[in-house]
Ligand SMILES: Cc1ncc(C[n+]2csc(CCOP(=O)(O)OP(=O)(O)O)c2C)c(N)n1
């Protein structure tokens with residue numbers, strides 16, 4: 001199936017014959033340096049091809065120059081994609097059962113994340129948006145760690161201070177997610193500039209959605225990265241929507257890739273549902289970032305198959321037919337077809353793996369939801385060396401409130417009593 005993102009105009013428009021009284025369009029391939037009459041550039045002056053290497057039936061596209069991928073790596077990538085799909089399904093279910101407050105899935109975009117993260121080294125920094133849990137899984141974040149964060153319990157690395165899904169893990173070089181869109185983009189440029197100065201041959205991979213690319217931070221971040229030649233790979237996940245806003249209502253240009261070129265950044269657009277194309281592009285992108293010390297932009301064309309979050313209902317703004325069209329273009333089945341053709345995978349392995357993942361996730365949900373919440377006093381630690389008076393007052397007021405209405409805060413239990421100690 002051709003990669004088409006129905007709600008947006010990401011593909012170049014077909015060339016039309018100039019109509020009378022219309023400005024002729026300039027073809028960048030034949031453009032002279034100087035012109036003597038006003039001729040305007042148009043979106044279609046920039047041709048942006050889409051890299052595709054794997055077909056839906058698991059056959060390679062003729063002539064595909066695929067980055068080498070061992071069977072071990074292919075199976076690791078595939079099983080992490082399957083894990084994430086199941087984790088997402090289960091956690092949406094947990095939210096619907098009232099066990100969890102909020103969740104965001106990666107469903108439909110697994111190849112965009114798996115194919116990119118697999119091309120980076122463990123000491124490369126990841127700065128993500130919020131839909132890239134697969135990158136953490138790839139680096140070894142455990143089911144228990146996912147659950148502790150999602151249930152904001154005492155074992156959560158973030159001490160229960162963040163909304164569910166806002167993961168962070170220092171040991172895995174995964175910067176903590178921030179809710180305000182696009183803040184990670186200039187931060188990634190800055191982090192990569194630090195890596196350049198340190199000369200340690202590491203780089204940063206920075207994920208964001210096409211919607212986040214409308215923020216000012218996107219423009220500042222890309223420009224800084226280009227001018228300062230920062231080793232950062234920007235991955236724009238173009239999934240067709242920013243919550244309910246289709247890309248066709250977000251921008252009039254040729255996707256996000258055209259902007260990379262505009263900032264002087266080496267740029268590639270890939271079929272985001274094609275694991276081999278995404279991986280091949282990311283392997284080359286990392287090489288450029290580290291060996292040539294300059295940024296790269298990858299735009300992955302895909303589709304957000306699920307709702308924006310558990311607070312959203314997409315039936316109000318898009319059709320089931322559109323969703324079905326993309327469901328048939330599923331990145332996981334495409335990779336599975338390829339693996340089966342390589343004789344690296346079969347149905348029996350698939351069933352065993354899914355059963356194992358389901359059991360593990362369910363067991364960890366049950367354990368995580370029973371763990372106590374972090375001590376209340378932790379709310380005001382780690383910012384000031386000595387918590388200031390006004391925060392201590394607010395903490396006291398909160399503790400009095402919780403003491404007055406204990407039935408409303410059942411999970412605080414004994415952890416609440418430790419809070420005084422935590423704050424001091
Ligand atoms: C600065 C800012 N504005 C608005 C929001 C609300 N918001 C959260 S997610 C989102 C859509 C982002 O879309 P996109 O970047 O395409 O990512 P996707 O959800 O499609 O992966 C919006 C508008 C926010 N978090 N931060």
Ligand SMILES: [Mg+2]
Nearest residue numbers: 209210241242
């Ligand atoms: Mg989007």
